[in-house]
Structure formats: structure tokens, C-alpha cells
Amino acid sequence: xxxxxxxxxxxxxxxGSLRLSCAASGFRFRDYGMHWIRQAPGKGLEYASAISGxxxxxxxxxxVRGRFTISRDNSKNTLFLQMGSLRTEDTxxxxxxxxxxxxxxxxxxxxxxxxxx
Amino acid sequence: xxxxxxxPSTLSASIGDTVTITCRASQNIxxxxxxxxxxxxxxxKLLINEASILESxxxxxxxxSGSGTEFTLTISSLQPDDFGTYYCHQFSKYGTFGQGTKxxxx
Numbered sequence: 157x158x159x160x161x162x163x164x165x166x167x168x169x170x171x172g173s174l175r176l177s178c179a180a181s182g183f184r185f186r187d188y189g190m191h192w193i194r195q196a197p198g199k200g201l202e203y204a205s206a207i208s209g210x211x212x213x214x215x216x217x218x219x220v221r222g223r224f225t226i227s228r229d230n231s232k233n234t235l236f237l238q239m240g241s242l243r244t245e246d247t248x249x250x251x252x253x254x255x256x257x258x259x260x261x262x263x264x265x266x267x268x269x270x271x272x273x
Numbered sequence: 274x275x276x277x278x279x280x281p282s283t284l285s286a287s288i289g290d291t292v293t294i295t296c297r298a299s300q301n302i303x304x305x306x307x308x309x310x311x312x313x314x315x316x317x318k319l320l321i322n323e324a325s326i327l328e329s330x331x332x333x334x335x336x337x338s339g340s341g342t343e344f345t346l347t348i349s350s351l352q353p354d355d356f357g358t359y360y361c362h363q364f365s366k367y368g369t370f371g372q373g374t375k376x377x378x379x
Contacts, residue, residue, distance in 0.1 A: 191368070200373040201309075201317065201360055215367045218274070251316060258364035259307035259322035266316065 158182040160252045160264035167270045172242050176267050178235040178252030185233040186210065189255035192226060192237045195266075196248040204250065205237060220246075242271045275299050275363055279371030285379040286351050294346045294374045296361035301341050305365035308337055308346045311373075312357040320359075321346065351376075 164176040176192070192204040205226040206215040214226050225238040235252055249266040276299040286292050296306065304324035309317040319328050321337035324344060334349040348355055356378060361371040 200358075201311075201362075201370040203368045203370065206368065217367075255364075257322055258305055259319050259328075259362070260309075260317070261319050261322075261328070263316040 158254070158262045160254065160262055162250065162252050162264045162267035165250075165267035165269055167272065168242055169273050170242060170244060170271055172271070173238070173240045174242065174269060176237040176239070176250055176252075176269075178237075178264055180233045180235065180252075180254075183254070185228075186230040190228060190235045191253045191255060191260065192235075193251045193253055193260070193263075194246075194248045194269075195251070196245070199248070202248075206255070207235070239269070242269075244271050247271045275302060275366055275369050277361055277363055277369050277371040279361055279374055281374060282372065283375045283377065285377055287379045288351055288353060290351045292348045292351055292376060294359055294361075294376075296339075296344045296346070296371050298342045298344075298363055298365075302363045302365035304340045305363060306337075306339070306344050307362045307364065308335075309360045309362065310355075310357050311360065317360065348376075 159181045161179045168174050191206040194204045203217045207226045211228050223241045227236045251266045252264040253260040254262040278297045280295050306324045308321040311317040320331050325337045336347045358373045358375045360373050363369050
């Protein structure tokens, strides 16, 4: 059974940092591109970042570029999102998702990130 | 960046209705489009991939069509379980979501 379990959620002050992790199981992790998708309270889905299966290619939406870093450890089946210089508008639920032929077939339950003073 | 414009933003319908949601891309994305359903407090669920391929387990009343810049999601004979918010997602170049369409009970 495919499982994606996020951790590292929390409350952080503006300007602070947070590291999210996503533990994957039930599939050959290295074969899949992975993404972080976020959703602000009461809002729609927004792309945050993506990484290829071997980690050699990454993408960031403009609003997080230079502040967030996506990475993965294929030996530990884990995806990461290092978030820095956090802003109040970064508040939301962050989903770890698996990419299958472009669509996202499995989603984690989400990690709640709150940026507030 | 590719922009995705979804319409309508809200749709009121009754059980048994056929509803259609439209998604327009700001440039040609071929058939690199997916549709998701999200219910309150739940994670999104992939319904359709590559514009028209129904995911395993998704009822056949859901269908997708289109290519290039114009896409539609059709739900035939709306059921109580179909209420929620629907999103389109282009993955031709990186990724972008539409703003969502809330399907509510009339």
C-alpha cells in the first residue's frame, strides 16, 4: 500500500525556518517525481516545488524560489522541503504528492505550517 | 508561466443533473491535464489524467475531454457523493492549478 506521511509541521515566526519531511512507502520511491503542493486556509491548491526521481532536476514556484529547497534521500525513501525566510502568506497545509505520468495519484495527509508572530 | 482559468467558480446543481466544468490554458498544453476532486477537510483525489484517462476506481459518470487550450470535466447524473471542489492541473510545463470549481447542492 502506497503511503506518504509528512512530518515537521508547526508554528514559526515570520522570517523563521522549518523543515518538512515526507516518508514514502509501498512503492519504488526513486522511480517517481515528487512534489510539494500547498493550500492556504480556505483557498485553492498551489504548486510549491517539485523534484525528479533521481533528484537531479528541481522546480520552484516563483513565490518560494530562493527561500525553499526541495531534496530527497532515495536510500531512506524520504522527501524534504527546507523552508526559510517564511512569510505569513506561506501559512497553509503542505502536501507531499507522487507524480504518475504528470498527475498526482497519491497525496499525504498534509503538514500544517503556520507563520505568525 | 502557464495560467489556468477555470469556470464557473461555483456551480449549483441537483442530483441527476449533468454538469460541466471548463478549464482554459494560457498556452497549448496538448493533453497534459489532470482533474481532481476535493471534499472539505480531505486530500484531493485524482479523477482524470492526460485530459481523458479515467483513474482506476473512479465512476464512469466522470469524463474528461479537450486538448490544446480548452478542456472540460463532465459529471453525468450527479450523485450526492460528487459535491465538493474540483481543480484542473496542467503539467505541460512544470505545474499550475486552476482556481477551483465548487459544486454545491441547489
